[in-house]
Amino acid sequence: MSMQGFATQAAMMRLAFKRLLFTAALVLAMPLAAAAAEPATAIDRGAADAIAQQAKADQLLVLSYHDIRDDVARKGDPDAYAVSTQNFAAHLDWLSGHGYQPVALSDVIKASRGEKKLPPKAVLLTFDDGLRSIYTHVFPLLRAYRYPALMAVVTGWVDLPREKQVDYGPRMFTHDDFVTWDQLREMQASGLIEIASHSDNLHRGVTSNPQGNTMPAAITREWDAKAQRYESEAEYLARVRKDLSASAAAIKRELGVSPQSVVWPYAAYNSQTNAIADQLGMNVTFDLEGRHQAVGRDLHGLARLLMFDNPTVNDLAYELRHDEELDGVRALQVDLDYVYDADPQQQARNLDKLIERVKQVAPSHVFLQAFADPDGNGSADAMYFPNRHMPMRADLYNRVAWQLKTRAHVKVFAWLPVLGFELPDKALNAQLEIKASNPAETHRLNPFEPRTRKIVADLYEDLAVSGYTEGLLFHDDALLREDELRGQAPADPAARTQALIGFTQELARAAGKWRPKLITVRNLFAAPVLDPNSEAWFAQNLAAFNQAYDYTAVMAMPWMENSRDPQRWMDVLMTKVKQSPRGLARTIFELQTVDWRHQDRPIPAAQLKAMARRLQAAGARHLAWYPDNFIDDRPSTADAREIMSARGFPYLER
Incomplete structure (x- = not known):
C-alpha cells in the first residue's frame, strides 16, 4: 500500500477517544x-x-482538505483525498449558514496566549501538500467567502522541476500539479492565506523493518538492509532536523516570513520531532484524529477532521453532529506466538491467515501480543521487537501491526506485561522478583524497585520506537496480593491499586515519547468487580481503572471462574459494571472463547452469541474476546462476524 493511503486509513477507522x-x-x-x-x-x-x-x-474545529477538482467521482475516486469543487463550495456555504466563524492560525495562536477569545463555532481550514488546485480552485472561493486558511506545502514539491515526478498515489504528479512560489506569494499577499511547512522531503515512506515494510519518514528509524541495522536515535533526529530546517528556510527565503506551524506528513509525529519544530520557531502542529478541541497553551497535535471520499454537505453535517462517544469497540486479542514460526515461509502463511480473518471479521481493534510466551505461563520470555533488556524472539511486531493497519484496516494496540518479565540475567531476575507465597503465581518483578521501573519503562519506549501502535493493553499480570512485598507496598488496598496505576502511567509516558496520544486499556480480573473486598487480593478496582485509563477490559470469563451458571454469572457482572461510575462507557467486556479448565474446549458459538446479545441488550458498548485462533478458524469467521464485527451490517464482503 502506498504511503498516500496512510492518513486515509487512519481517518476511515476513526473512533474518538475523549479522555478528560x-x-x-x-x-x-x-x-x-x-x-x-x-x-x-x-x-x-x-x-x-x-x-x-x-x-x-473555547472550541476549535479544524478541517483538512487536499485536492479540489471539478472531475472528482461522486464516490470511489482513485484519489480518496480529492473533493469536488461543487462539494467544497457547498461546505463553505453550509459552514457560513450554520454559524461557523472562520479564524486564521494567528487567531488561534493569540487565543492560546490569552490575548483574545476565539468566537463561538470557530473553524480553521487547512490544505495539505501544496497542490495547484489551492490556487486555481480554492483561493477564488476563499476570497468570495472571505475565509482565511492555512496552506501546508512540501517545499521540495513547490516549483517541481519539469523533469521530475512525484508518486502521489493515484498517478505520477508533475510540475503542473503543484503550486509555484509566485502563486504562493500572490495568495499570501491577500491576507487570507498563511503558509505552513509540510516538510521538504518527508512526505514519503522509508523502510521500517527487515521484511521491507515502509512507514512515514518523519517517525521511523530507517532499516538499512545493506548494513543490517536500524538508524540510531541521533541519526534519525538529525535527518528530521535537516529536512525541517531546509523547509523553513525555503519558506522564509521565498515568502519573507518564517512559518509558525508544521503539518507533519500523514500526521505522523512524536514529542522529539515536535521539539525540533519548536526550536525552529514552529510551535503549532496538527493531527488527523478527532474533530474539536479546546485551545490551550499547547498547540501541538491539534485535531483535524480529514475530508476524504468526496463528502457531501450531508456527510459533513453528519460528521460534525455524530456523537463518537457512542461508538463501540470490537476487539480481537491475538497471540503473536501463533504467527511466529522458525520457517519464514510458514510464518508468512500464518500472517496471511491472520490478515484475511481480520479483514473478513472487521473488528475495530486488534490487541496484538508484543511479547513471546511460548511456555504459556503468563510472563514474557522474549520480545517481538528490538529492545535493550530482553531477548528478541523475532523482529515481528512492527510488520504484523503495520500489515493489520494497512491491509485489514483496524487499530492495533500493543499488548504487553506490566510486571511479568523473565529477565535473562538470572541473578538480577531473582533479586527483583516478587516472592509469591503461591508457587503457581505468575512470575512478576517488584514495581517498587527502581531497577524494575527503569527496565520496564525502557521496554515500553523500545516498543514505541520499533513500530506502529495506537494504544497499549496492560496485561493482567499487574496485581499485588495482600501478603506480598510487605514493608514496601502500601498496606491499604486502594493505595496499592493506585501505586500500580501510577506505574502503568509511567509506562504510557515512556511509550508516549515516540507515539503521541496513545489510548490505554487495562486488563481487570472479574473478582474485584463482583466483590469489592477482593481488591485486597488483587490491587485492582473498576472505578479507579475507569478514571485512570481510556478503557478497562474486564475479563468476563465465567468458565475461567468455574461458574456453574455462566449466563447468570455474566448477568451479575453486568449489574456491577452498571453500578460503577462510567461503567458502560469505559468497560470492555472481554469474553473467553475456550474453556481452559477443560482442555481448551471451545465455548459453543451459540452460547457466545447469546451472551454477546444479552450484554448489548443490557447496555454494553464494548466487546472483545480472547483467544482469537485464526490458525484453526476458531471461533469460525462467520460466527466471529456476528459478534465482533464493527460493520453496520456484519456480512462477508464480496
Whole structure:
C-alpha cells in the first residue's frame, strides 16, 4: 500500500477517544440536569447561556482538505483525498449558514496566549501538500467567502522541476500539479492565506523493518538492509532536523516570513520531532484524529477532521453532529506466538491467515501480543521487537501491526506485561522478583524497585520506537496480593491499586515519547468487580481503572471462574459494571472463547452469541474476546462476524 493511503486509513477507522473531555462533560451536565427539574429563572437561563456560549468559544474545529477538482467521482475516486469543487463550495456555504466563524492560525495562536477569545463555532481550514488546485480552485472561493486558511506545502514539491515526478498515489504528479512560489506569494499577499511547512522531503515512506515494510519518514528509524541495522536515535533526529530546517528556510527565503506551524506528513509525529519544530520557531502542529478541541497553551497535535471520499454537505453535517462517544469497540486479542514460526515461509502463511480473518471479521481493534510466551505461563520470555533488556524472539511486531493497519484496516494496540518479565540475567531476575507465597503465581518483578521501573519503562519506549501502535493493553499480570512485598507496598488496598496505576502511567509516558496520544486499556480480573473486598487480593478496582485509563477490559470469563451458571454469572457482572461510575462507557467486556479448565474446549458459538446479545441488550458498548485462533478458524469467521464485527451490517464482503 502506498504511503498516500496512510492518513486515509487512519481517518476511515476513526473512533474518538475523549479522555478528560468526557469526564468534564459529565461533571458539567450534573448541575444543569438538576436545575432542569425546577423552572429556570431569567438569571438561571442567562447563566446557562453564558456557560454554553463560553464552552463554544473555547472550541476549535479544524478541517483538512487536499485536492479540489471539478472531475472528482461522486464516490470511489482513485484519489480518496480529492473533493469536488461543487462539494467544497457547498461546505463553505453550509459552514457560513450554520454559524461557523472562520479564524486564521494567528487567531488561534493569540487565543492560546490569552490575548483574545476565539468566537463561538470557530473553524480553521487547512490544505495539505501544496497542490495547484489551492490556487486555481480554492483561493477564488476563499476570497468570495472571505475565509482565511492555512496552506501546508512540501517545499521540495513547490516549483517541481519539469523533469521530475512525484508518486502521489493515484498517478505520477508533475510540475503542473503543484503550486509555484509566485502563486504562493500572490495568495499570501491577500491576507487570507498563511503558509505552513509540510516538510521538504518527508512526505514519503522509508523502510521500517527487515521484511521491507515502509512507514512515514518523519517517525521511523530507517532499516538499512545493506548494513543490517536500524538508524540510531541521533541519526534519525538529525535527518528530521535537516529536512525541517531546509523547509523553513525555503519558506522564509521565498515568502519573507518564517512559518509558525508544521503539518507533519500523514500526521505522523512524536514529542522529539515536535521539539525540533519548536526550536525552529514552529510551535503549532496538527493531527488527523478527532474533530474539536479546546485551545490551550499547547498547540501541538491539534485535531483535524480529514475530508476524504468526496463528502457531501450531508456527510459533513453528519460528521460534525455524530456523537463518537457512542461508538463501540470490537476487539480481537491475538497471540503473536501463533504467527511466529522458525520457517519464514510458514510464518508468512500464518500472517496471511491472520490478515484475511481480520479483514473478513472487521473488528475495530486488534490487541496484538508484543511479547513471546511460548511456555504459556503468563510472563514474557522474549520480545517481538528490538529492545535493550530482553531477548528478541523475532523482529515481528512492527510488520504484523503495520500489515493489520494497512491491509485489514483496524487499530492495533500493543499488548504487553506490566510486571511479568523473565529477565535473562538470572541473578538480577531473582533479586527483583516478587516472592509469591503461591508457587503457581505468575512470575512478576517488584514495581517498587527502581531497577524494575527503569527496565520496564525502557521496554515500553523500545516498543514505541520499533513500530506502529495506537494504544497499549496492560496485561493482567499487574496485581499485588495482600501478603506480598510487605514493608514496601502500601498496606491499604486502594493505595496499592493506585501505586500500580501510577506505574502503568509511567509506562504510557515512556511509550508516549515516540507515539503521541496513545489510548490505554487495562486488563481487570472479574473478582474485584463482583466483590469489592477482593481488591485486597488483587490491587485492582473498576472505578479507579475507569478514571485512570481510556478503557478497562474486564475479563468476563465465567468458565475461567468455574461458574456453574455462566449466563447468570455474566448477568451479575453486568449489574456491577452498571453500578460503577462510567461503567458502560469505559468497560470492555472481554469474553473467553475456550474453556481452559477443560482442555481448551471451545465455548459453543451459540452460547457466545447469546451472551454477546444479552450484554448489548443490557447496555454494553464494548466487546472483545480472547483467544482469537485464526490458525484453526476458531471461533469460525462467520460466527466471529456476528459478534465482533464493527460493520453496520456484519456480512462477508464480496
